[in-house]
Amino acid sequence: MMSLFKNLGKTVKPIPLPAHTMDLPGYVRMPDFIRSYIDHLASKNFSKATMRRYVYDFDSFFQFVAEASGESIQARDITQEAFLEIDGSGIAAYAEYLALTKQNAPSVINRKLSALQSLFRHLIDIGVLSENPVAKINRPKQAKRDPVYLTKREWDELMQLLPSNVEMNAREATHYERDRVRDITLFQLLGYSGMRLSEMTQLTWNAVDFHEGTIRVIGKGNKERVIPLAKPVRVALRKFAAHYSLTMRGPEPIFQKQGKALSPRAVQHILKRHVDRLRPVLPFLERKQITPHKLRHTFATRLATGGVDVLTIQQLLGHESVATTQVYAHIGDREKKRAIELFDSER
Known part of the structure; x- marks a missing residue:
């Protein structure tokens, strides 16, 4: 022994x-x-x-x-x-x-x-080393850039054309018929919840409370946060469940393919496919590389321009530090100033 x-x-x-x-x-x-x-x-x-x-x-x-x-x-x-x-x-x-x-x-x-x-x-x-050899290395400086996001007009134009067969051939349109409602729901959830892609693909029906109007999200570090269920998301999820005959309850992932949770890479591919096809008719897609994370930026920027305070945005996004969220307040202030300047120019 x-x-x-x-x-x-x-x-x-x-x-x-x-x-x-x-x-x-x-x-x-x-x-x-x-x-x-x-x-x-x-x-x-x-x-x-x-x-x-x-x-x-x-x-x-x-x-x-x-x-x-x-x-x-x-x-x-x-x-x-x-x-x-x-x-x-x-x-x-x-x-x-x-x-x-x-x-x-x-x-x-x-x-x-x-x-x-x-x-x-x-x-x-764990006591096997006394000094960190990386600590004193000079790191390359990174230029600070504002997050890429869609304005309200750009978002509206994108969501207006997304359900259509614009820029599709007959074969692509037939294929899209099967996934149309799912793809619209993915876009709406990303744009109106601010969830990380990994959080969305792990989302279950049990996490969505239609009565309370909330979504319970498990984020980084297994930390839980609650996001209000925006009306467009509520409508999209109900249509999604009805279209695919889903029960809207249970611990299974909402978005599945062949019985398994839709992977983050699959969602990235879905979004890219739509952005690529709509680029010829939506010029702003030429200069804005839209990804699931950019739609998270879009959500946060919409809140900031609407006057939501930084601490609330931080909680909704699940940021560890408010410093990470501060950039959206900067964008919000700039957009408000631009709106006033446009107003003044019309006088």
Whole structure:
């Protein structure tokens, strides 16, 4: 019995991979200490999207190591001891490689460095490292840009043409007939709720309360928030349920395909397909790259221009910090000023 506890954690008995790794391409290629870190993130309720991005960024770093050393390296064979020998000059060389060789944008470079910095911070927390080699690296500066969003007129024009067969051939129109109501509902929900794409694809009928007029959303960090059910969304969901003979209750995802929740990538593809076909008749789509996240911006901007305070917008969007939300207040003020200027010019 004594030896059982003494050797706990040193057993050679194979342990099945954790469930969260099923959707993390590259997880099995990672070194043991990085897989342990990803498992740690999973235990803290980090989203799969975040963990997937970390694995991708760690893989990018090991590719750099292989290129810089000129050796054939299998990431899984790298030991924690060998990894901890890296210093600031090695991280600086990686940042330079990302900028000059890979020509990554500043935002991408900062994201990849942040992934490493988070890993090193974890290694410090567990007592195997004393200093974070990423902390003193000069990061590339990112230009601050206002979020891309649709004005009310642009949104109205888009929603007016979305149900139509404009710019479709006969075959495409026949195919669209099956998905028309679903696609309209997806757009309405994104534009009138401000939900993240991942939140919407996980939404169940049980989370929608038509009597109270609310949607219960599970966001980042497994945090719950409640969003008022806008009338266009209420109407769209009822039509959606009626059209596809759905019961409007239960724990199953609202949007499904072949019995499984519609994936975020599938929704991105659906939106892109409609934006591409409507671009010839809606000129603003030429200069605005509309994605599900841009419709989240559209929702937030509509609130800001309508005079909603920043703290309320923060709560509706599920932002951790109000600083993230502050940009919408800036846009709201600018749009109000422009409206007054137009009013004055008519006098």
